[in-house]
Amino acid sequence: MKRKRIHFETLQGRTWALNAALAVAALLVAAGLGAAWYMEHYGHIVTNMTNQIAWGTPHVFAVFLIVAASGALNVASIASVFDRAAYKPYARLSGLLAIALLVGGLAILVLDLGRPDRLIVAMTTYNFKSIFAWNIYLYIGFLAVVVAYLWTMMARRMGRFTKPAGFLAFLWRLVLTTGTGSIFGFLVAREAYDAALLAPLFIAASFSFGLAITILVLLLVGADLEGTLLPRETRKRFRGLMMVFIAAVLYFTALHLLTSAYGTEHHGIVRFILLEGGAYTIVFWLVQVLLGGLVPLALLALPGFGTSRGGLALASLLVVIGGLGQMYVLIIAGQAYPLQLFPGMEVSSSFIDGQVAQYVPSWPEVLLGLGGMGIAMLITGIGLKVLAFLPRPVREAEAVREVAGEQAAAAA
Secondary structure, X not given: OOOOOOOEEOOOOOOHHHHHHHHHHHHXXXXXXXXXXXXXXXXXXXXXXXXXXXXXXXXXXXHHHHHHHHHHOHHHHHHHOOOOXXXXXXXXXXXXXXXXXXXXXXXXXXXXXXXXHHHHHHHHOOOOOOHHHHHHHHHHHHHHHHHHHHHHHHOHHHHHHHHHHHHHHHHHHHHHHHHHHHHHHOOOXXXXXXXXXXXXXXXXXXHHHHHHHHHHHHHHHOOOOOOEOOOHHHHHHHHHXXXXXXXXXXXXXXXXXXXXXXXXXXXXXXHHHHHHOOHHHHHHHHHHHHHHHHHHHHHHHOOOHHHOHHHHHHHHHHHHHHHHHHHHHHHHHHHHOOOOOOOOOOOOOOOOOOOOOOOOOOHHHHHHHHHHHHHHHHHHHHHHHHOOOEEOOEOHHHHHHHHHHHHHHHHO
């Protein structure tokens, strides 16, 4: 059966929802740049980051965006690598979101250096025993691969290369997310990080975060269009994928904690996160597990509501909030828990050895993180207005007839 040609177009006409989002993004970017200048001018002393909490709230946002960037490309991978025609209308947007989210995350890391010009040193001097050196190649390579992938999708004469480019992008993003998870998994000195399971956990999280952001963008830009970008059949597919991804994140989180609890040397950090961590324990159970996992699963499982626009939007928003909570617990709580310099011994000194580090996010840190999100939003919005990334909106009734026709043809 000959497949119907997909028509792509720029976002035109009355787009008040996107214009409002772009205005908010511009404010966030301005606030983020102001916070970066403030931190550079007065030094990191104006933040609450210390020798114990060297990676603060900006890193929570940065890692979340980088992980989500890999997952945002999942829709394009399903379309090209696994040849699922139903996802092809969203493949271009998937690539745009992957680039935007990664650039937003990397911008936070660069601006948080205190001396952004020192990035030149990181780009010219490599210690290949460090996973950070590997990730420079992975991030830059990912941007190049996704740009080439989009080129094959948008230039008709390059169409024959779409599948090979999609396969390369699929493998690259798996390696990229593995590398990001390994940043923590290879840090054996920190009991919260020392686990190879962090790599598959980050991959599962990327699928969940990326799909949630894709759904939110499609619902936002389609809010004031004549027609819909997410017909009911597509919403049903996205709902099923989202439930699988959320369940996978919960599974790997539980497996990570259970594996850590099996080793005596990790009993303390597991008890700290699950029971004795104060604010970190609250964020873990309330934000990460409940709001970011169990509640979205329950909402998506509700007949009718789980496939509605409101249901998908609410579930996706909760997944994003839960993802930020998950990164906060992993990054901040992992550093706050004291280093075990002498296992089995009690350590105390004037340098707060053996004590839980105190940390409360400062406003420059939060604004810098939100500024990175604003950069991702601006890139996405401008891209949608300039280039043909979106499929042509369809009427719900037309979409139903098309699906019925396709099913009849397949049955015949």
